[in-house]
Amino acid sequence: MGSGLATMKIVSHRFSILFLVMALLAMAGCAGEQSAFAGLGPVSSRITLLIWIMFTGAALITAFICVLMAISIAGPANWRHKLAREKVIVLGGIVFPVVTLTTLLFYGFLILKAGGKLIRAEDPVHIAVVGEQWWWRVIYRHDDGHTTESANELHIPVGRPIEIELSTADVIHSFWIPAYAGKVDMIPGRINTLHFMADKSGIVHGQCAEYCGGAHALMSFYAVAMAPFDYEAWLAKERADAKPALENKGEQLFLSSGCGGCHTVRGTRANGKIGPDLTHVGSRLSLGAGILPNAPEHFAQWISRHQKIKPDNLMPPFDFFSENELQALAAYLDGLE
Ligand code: HEC
Ligand SMILES: [Cu+2]
Known part of the structure; x- marks a missing residue:
């Protein structure tokens, strides 16, 4: 019996550590570069404030309801009696939610308008x-x-x-x-x-x-x-237009393989409008809309296996280039800074 209890304690202790680790990981996921909690500008800061108000409010209300529930189930008889009154139901069940939700609604409208000041600002970008x-x-x-x-x-x-x-x-x-x-x-x-x-x-x-x-x-x-x-x-x-390519093999390949039918490289014959403009693609951070970090080897990978890297994307497969041709194309694109 005693050892059983001890094991249970250890197990529950482990669970709470696991829970803590998971909660910390989840919170870490909220920080950083793709997070509404980063609040790096006036508009998102207001949204973050709204999140905290909603969260804190909901937590307090939940705790309060739990206490009321405990009392109404196991509390002293006179307390239970008081809680069963119609007035409590009307105030707590109708008036309170209506007032709280309406206030939040209007506050939400205010937040939606948070960009309003910026609309009227002179000279936006x-x-x-x-x-x-x-x-x-x-x-x-x-x-x-x-x-x-x-x-x-x-x-x-x-x-x-x-x-x-x-x-x-x-x-x-x-x-x-x-x-x-x-x-x-x-x-x-x-x-x-x-x-x-x-x-x-x-x-x-x-x-x-x-x-x-x-x-x-x-x-x-x-x-x-x-x-x-x-x-x-x-x-x-x-x-500015792309700098004229000194080493032309990649550019030749680019133009002769039909890439220019979909992609523009300003300053060359390539003036396609279907895919992303590649005039300065070499200086961007990523390829494939944030999917691959921009690096010479990733240009080659994108061209030869983009349908594996980003299944369904609308660039047709180009899996016939030799390794040399891929390198030349990659060097050309990487040089488009
Ligand atoms: C039929 C049109 C079409 C042709 C032809 C085409 N592409 Fe694309 N390309 C696209 C589209 C659409 C995308 C965007 C894919 C996505 O991210 O969903 C793309 C994306 C790219 C990207 C990534 C750009 C970025 O900003 O993320 C590169 C690099 C690229 N293409 C190079 C080439 C090369 C080199 C060729 C020729 C061998 C070529 N493309 C031929 C349509 C085309
Ligand atoms: Cu989408």
Whole structure:
């Protein structure tokens, strides 16, 4: 009997350690670059506050209900009697929920409007993002009215209001950078706008948040917040055409294999519009919409086995290149900085 109890204690002790470890792991999962708790801007900070208010409120109410339940089951008779009164039911069961939920609703509306101040802010940075199965077309609008297209990476200046025009080329997607703002859907035939601001420079993760078909889970991207001066420099570089390739074998292959039918490399004949713009792909952080870190060997892997890396993606398979040809193509693309 005694040893049985001891074992039970040990087992339950182990369980609580396991539970603690799991809880810590889960919490660690909430921190970092793809987290609504990061609160790296004024809009997401308000959402984080709402999360804590809801969580704390729900926890307190749950605890209170548990105490009431315990009393009504096993409490002293006069307490149980009091709890059974109709007034308690009306106040606790109708008035309280109606008041609490209505207050939360209006508070939620306020939060939804959190970007409102930024809408009216003068001189926001305009960027358009188009959701495509299963990547992001990103279009920067310059002060002189010109635009520059890029993909799968959003660069923004710190401390300036950002206005993102969201649309889709096919089905519904949802644009979500948890560290900066709530998600906003991209709906066929509509343009939605998202307003936020980044307080600090750094790199965070974004993700498509609405199921959009096969490779939905592999449709992410990076947002890079930069000091305003660095941002201007980056944008000027992004706007420029690709440097003429000195070593032309990769470029020749690129142009002769039909890649340019879908991809644009500004400054060359390649002017396809179906896939991501590759003019400066060598300087991006990832390939395949946040799926592979950008590295020379990953260009070769993407070209030869992208249907294994990102099943269902809409680039046709190119598994006929020799190792040499792959290296030449990879070197060319990697050099497109
Ligand atoms: C029929 C159109 C089409 C052709 C032809 C095509 N691609 Fe693509 N490519 C795409 C699409 C669509 C994507 C986006 C896939 C995704 O991430 O879902 C893509 C993605 C890529 C990417 C990753 C870009 C990024 O920003 O993540 C690279 C690199 C690439 N293609 C290189 C090539 C090369 C090299 C060729 C020629 C050998 C080629 N593509 C031919 C449609 C095409
Ligand atoms: Cu999606």
